[in-house]
Amino acid sequence: MAQQTIKPPEQPGMPKELSLRERQERFAHFSTFSKNSILFFLLLTCLLLALFTGLLVRSIPQALSSAATPTQSHTGITQSQQNENSLTPLSIPGNNAPLTLQLPQGRYILYEQQNNIYYMPVTGGTPQSILTPGYIYNHSVPPIITPTGQLLYSGDGVWLTDIFTGVPRQIATLPQSQVITSMVLSADGSMIAWSTEPVDGNGSISLYAGPLTQSQLVYQQPASECPCFRAFSFLNGTGISADTFLLITDDRGDHTGIRSGLWMLNLRQPTSGEPTELLPEDSQQGPLTMMPQNNMLLYSNAEGVVPEPTDGSVPQDLSALNYANSLDITTIAGKLPTLQNPHVILPEQGELSNTANYRWIATPRFSADGQTLVYLEFSSDAQRPFDRHYAIYSTQVTVNTHGALQTSKPKLLATSSADFMELGGWVNTHVISFYADNALYAVDIQTGAQAVITQTVDYARPFAVIGQGRI
DSSP: OOOOOOOOOOOTTSOOOOOHHHHHHHHHHHHHHHHHHHHHHHHHHHHHHHHHHHHHHHHHHHHHHHHHOGGGGSOOOBHHHHHHHOOOSEEOTTOSSOOBOOOOTTEEEEEEETTEEEEEETTBOOOEEOOOTTBOOOTTSOOEEOTTSEEEEEBSEEEEEETTTOOOEEEEEOOTTEEEEEEEEOTTSSEEEEEEEETTSOSEEEEEEEETTOOEEEEEEETTSSSOEEEEEEOOOOGGGTTOEEEEEEOTTOSSSOOEEEEEEETTSTTSSSOEEEEOOBTTBEEEEEETTTTEEEEESOEEEOOOOSSSOSOGGGTTOEEESOEEEEEEETTTTEEEEEEEEEOOOOOOSOGGGOOEEEEEEEOTTSSEEEEEEEEEOSSTTOOEEEEEEEEEEEEOTTSOEEEOOOEEEEEEOOSSEEEEEESSSSEEEEEESSEEEEEETTTOOEEEEEEOSSOOEEEEEEETTBO
16 A cells, blocks of 8 residues: 655644745745845935935035134124023122123124134124234234224234224234234324334344334334333324324333333434333333323332242233232323322232232223223232132222322222133223133123123133224
């Protein structure tokens, strides 16, 4: 009997055994499906790669532009956002919650940072780098805004440019192996004076003065023979006496912001003799700032060295400067100008047993009308890291019927928690800008209202606030 093949009964749920032909048909169908899937996957991959490549190519110029343009490292946010998210470091006496300051539209703050000069709206936004070929940062030679709103700056020479359109031109060249140590402008912007010294100390110190674009050498001396003169300010005048006298001071061979003593050079007869002394040569006595419109001079007869912070909280080029321990004010007047009607705002403190008890003066600023003086007062801890503690003061300046200067008692405007501060330009007659710990701010000296202008990546020096086209 032939042997029969017994097939197991089909179980529910088990797949039915397929014939060879059925398996071949299914394999062919699966193969076709698999090829289509692979082709689709490859096509999708190619499309994604093309998309990502396009995005990458588009982002490269932007990335290069960001790397080449320092302004991209700043924050660009509106003033309202900053006021909501940030606080100023100032505490106003008697105000638990400081008022929010609404800054005016159409005003721009200018500041130096990392060998660049920037401008931006005081109401917030993105800082814009100004085209400034040849510019070299030097804290003792700040840029100047001319009465017509142009930017005057120094570096490898003296340059003049339009802030908003950026058309720079060099108006004076720098002699080889020299560094510019000062630069001043007359009140009407028609006259300039600047000075140079040899980089290595070997050679001559030179003073230049004259019309803005045509300055000439007016005084020269060996660098080894101090007083080492640098320009401080023009004396304001009218008619034939306008800008006749140039005030100069002694930097004692130091290229930083040291100013000791005060002299006057007659620009109509610069070679007729030595400059005339106004403030005696003294390492502790020197001019601070000038109100050129009325020839009002702020000076100190007691300057000293403040301990240098060891924690890097103060920029290195500013950490070892001399600071004023007293404030005096006077006018410079007369046919042969002299100091007249001197007045003491803050007397010197004399010798103190604890260095932390000294109060020092920094960045005094006259308002545009000359009636308000605002300044920083700070103390320094006696122990490392020699932290500094700041406050803002103001005083009113008037001239009585007899021509004598009078000032009000200095008024405390605010105390600060910042490690380092500097006052900047005036936004208007009662609002002043300032720098504190990697940010720019503004404060109303009448109400104490405050505003954050912008955060900065490190130290930034505000030097002016302007409207578009004019101061």
